[in-house]
Amino acid sequence: MKWFFILIILAMTMKAFSQNPKRSVTVELNGLQTYYEVYGNGNKPLFLLHGFTQSSKSWIPFISGYSKEFEIFLVDLMGHGKSSPFTGAVSIKSAAQNLKDLIEYLELDNINAIGHSYGGEILFQLALIKPEIIGSMVINGSCGSWNAQDFPEFIEYLSYANIDNLTWMREQQVNEERIRNILEQFPNYSIEVNESELKSIKTRTLIVVGDNDDATPLECVVKAKSNMPNAYLWIVPNTGHGSHQDKNKDLFIKISTDFLMGNDW
Template structure:
């Protein structure tokens, strides 16, 4: 558990080093909720989705790596950051509905996307909700199926009383929002069935650290077996944030190869 949160802390701290101004930033009313997003660069749309209890700021350090090839969208997913806090029980599929409606509002027909953890789970739901929307997607530390009840240590530690142990929570809009995020964590549960996995149309690159204690290897195998077009990239000696730290440069290169279909086909370990 401590290793998991140490990884997240390093991820957040590294992202404060790089700053740039978006060409557009606004909060819009989507599905009766206020949702915030930012836009950088030019090209085809690329959405970068953050993990649970993080915000779009966690992707800021990556914007300059993608903005010359893509129009990069950073979104504070429902309940996070500058978006409105949760008003009902956490549902990953409902978050995907809100994201889909935001993309409709933006008048975008096709996207590529990268999702970390919670953001990756949202992408699997989005691919089911709007099958023609996503051209290709990368998920990091996520295979679309996860429930926090399998990890009691996470529930015991990630509480409002322990909030000072998680400094990235200061990126959220209010103390009320932080409290709601931490209270809602107990409701984190999502399952993508074999049949649903088989229906997912985008090309998927699953990125994992081999020390990611939160990902069941059997679920990875099930996803690989049932996804119609997927690659798996396992990075050695890293935990949940497999795209960060010393792996960032290699991740950027391989993610670009995958998203532009310029790689050799499969992604090796």
């Protein structure tokens, strides 16, 4: 019986330890502070990129699911978490350039990546800036083009006047000043990838969208899928913008791992 309890304690300890990063680093790249953490036991680099208003903390529940196959990099993207705040209008292209700088700083020739929303749009831009740097990518809740001005209800929702309903922000951002900075920039959020650019993205890509995702127009998703020469589409039933979370998390991890490992589709 004593050994049973010892094994239970060891299992709990190992589980807790597995959630501790191997490294947690803030590096300065071209004058910008970029924070990242590294987890996992695999040898294939996997970058997990969060959505706007979130931080790398949003991916913590997924670490155990990816840690066997991948070395996992959680990054606080430009303007978020422990990385530098926005100093001008939010720019997805600048955020992608910053991510490229980080990958080069880490001396990684080729990565796999999963990006949710803002993180997905950054991956579209990274694939345009330096296509050879991404082996495969999973884009969740993004089609590469998005303008906050087309969604006035979201501008009203993602405002500091509504902060008491944005509970995750105080959990994931470093302070109130950072929260204000992010929300003040949201109305400036705008990015577009045209058909010619989409056709130039040869990266093996799985586009994931919930069938009830009111932030990602299906026609935009279809445009991306039909123009990208190596793209696949997974429409997740009965779910919204966070189609990788909650009840879908385990299936998302399984399918994304299979895809990133190069299994047939």
